[in-house]
Amino acid sequence: THYLWILGTWTHSHNSKGAFSEVVLAEEKRTQRLVAIKCIPKKALEGKENNIENEIAVLHRIKHPNIVTLEDIFESTSHLYLVMQLVSGGELFDRIVEKGFYTERDASQLIHQILDAVKYLHDMGIVHRDLKPENLLYYSMDEDSKIMISDFGLSKIEGADSVMSTACGTPGYVAPEVLAQKPYSKAVDCWSIGVISYILLCGYPPFYDENDAKLFEQILKAEYEFDSPYWDDISDSAKDFICHLMEKDPLKRYTCELALEHPWISGDTALDKNIHESVSAQIKKNFAKSKWKQAFNATAVVRHMRRLQLGTSLEGPSQITPTSPCHGLLLPEEEEEGEEDDLGNGEEESCK
Numbered sequence: 318t319h320y321l322w323i324l325g326t327w328t329h330s331h332n333s334k335g336a337f338s339e340v341v342l343a344e345e346k347r348t349q350r351l352v353a354i355k356c357i358p359k360k361a362l363e364g365k366e367n368n369i370e371n372e373i374a375v376l377h378r379i380k381h382p383n384i385v386t387l388e389d390i391f392e393s394t395s396h397l398y399l400v401m402q403l404v405s406g407g408e409l410f411d412r413i414v415e416k417g418f419y420t421e422r423d424a425s426q427l428i429h430q431i432l433d434a435v436k437y438l439h440d441m442g443i444v445h446r447d448l449k450p451e452n453l454l455y456y457s458m459d460e461d462s463k464i465m466i467s468d469f470g471l472s473k474i475e476g477a478d479s480v481m482s483t484a485c486g487t488p489g490y491v492a493p494e495v496l497a498q499k500p501y502s503k504a505v506d507c508w509s510i511g512v513i514s515y516i517l518l519c520g521y522p523p524f525y526d527e528n529d530a531k532l533f534e535q536i537l538k539a540e541y542e543f544d545s546p547y548w549d550d551i552s553d554s555a556k557d558f559i560c561h562l563m564e565k566d567p568l569k570r571y572t573c574e575l576a577l578e579h580p581w582i583s584g585d586t587a588l589d590k591n592i593h594e595s596v597s598a599q600i601k602k603n604f605a606k607s608k609w610k611q612a613f614n615a616t617a618v619v620r621h622m623r624r625l626q627l628g629t630s631l632e633g634p635s636q637i638t639p640t641s642p643c644h645g646l647l648l649p650e651e652e653e654e655g656e657e658d659d660l661g662n663g664e665e666e667s668c669k
Contacts, residue, residue: 319389321346342403352388355399362397373399375443383434385454385467406455406462410604413517414597421555424517425587427453430464431510432582436573439503448509449490450516450604489522493537494567504567507576511562518555518592519547520599523563539565547595554579554586 321344339356376387376399389400406412409427413419431453438445445466455462492508494501515523523541526532535541541563543556558581564570571579580586 319346340401343400351403351405353401353403355401357397357399359392359395359397378441379438379443381434381437383430383463383465384437385465401467404454404456404465404467406457406459409450409453409455409464410600412455413593414600416593416597418591419593419596420589420591421518421552421581421587422589424514424555425581427464427517428510428514429577429582431466431513432573432577434466435506435510436577439506439573444503445506445509447490448506448513450513453513489524489532491536492567493539493565496533496537501567503572504570507562507570507573508564508567510573510576511559511564514555514562515541515559516600518551518559518596519544520596521547521603525603539563547599550588550590550592552581552586552588554581554584555588558582 341354341356343352343354344350345352373387373390380386385404386402387399388402391398391400416423431448435445435448448466452467454465454467456465490509490512492501492505495505512523524532524535526535543551548556558576558579561571561579562576577583
């Protein structure tokens with residue numbers, strides 16, 4: 318093989334059969350470059366061969382500066398291996414919390430990149446279907462690093478006559494028409510971008526309930542508010558932008574193209590006021606960290622390896638030689654205690 322396994326699994330996702338795909342950190346022998354390799358047991362693909370072929374077909378066609386690329390594919394008798402570009406700048410929320418200064422304009426620039434990437438997908442007939450903050454990673458640790466969309470596990474090429482009506486995605490980010498089990502389209506991604514924009518400006522989700530049925534009810538009605546005091550300093554233009562994306566009727570909802578033309582994205586209506594303190598406090602409160610679950614986040618892994626004083630670093634070759642390529646060193650899960658959600662019940666400015 319062209320790759321040297323540096324580290325065993327640091328993330329995995331189960332499927333209905335209980336099998337799981339794992340992601341390992343590896344080094345390309347020739348260039349000593351780090352990559353992420355998704356290992357998919359062939360057992361997990363039984364009866365789903367079309368799904369994985371579809372995922373690979375999707376990934377192969379995608380070449381965009383803000384989307385994680387599939388670099389290589391190889392297989393063994395037991396596994397299929399997808400070699401993915403490794404992005405090492407960490408998760409979106411972590412970066413916002415670590416900043417000292419954060420404004421609407423920063424949020425607008427982030428959303429601009431996401432809209433640009435999703436418009437590219439839509440133009441190719443591809444719907445992502447699972448856009449959420451955890452799938453948005455920084456390319457590098459640089460201050461001005463670009464944002465990258467990762468994880469195409471649920472994406473699907475939208476055929477000319479295919480009706481996309483699988484209820485999938487993550488509940489808090491899913492569009493009303495998906496929950497209503499109606500046929501849906503590219504508009505589901507635009508709804509998710511609206512939800513992400515909302516969170517980027519206040520630090521908490523527009524829909525929240527520990528009871529899934531009640532959460533679904535809120536989403537189905539598209540019931541959300543711009544609560545005071547959290548939204549008091551946010552521009553009317555930002556709220557207008559969100560309202561156009563989090564529009565219940567998919568036919569009236571803004572497309573990526575229209576969203577890119579909105580003054581909050583293309584003009585100068587995004588404010589420069591520092592909203593870091595309140596947004597980061599809310600992010601910490603509402604989004605408890607789930608470390609080691611993110612597929613393409615090298616930073617945390619490398620930091621963890623150094624803490625364990627393993628003979629592995631970005632600079633040198635591996636000292637670890639796991640017996641089985643996909644079952645090397647399994648990192649412990651490190652969960653931080655999540656605080657109670659308090660989404661504020663002040664005065665409300667409705668957007669229905």
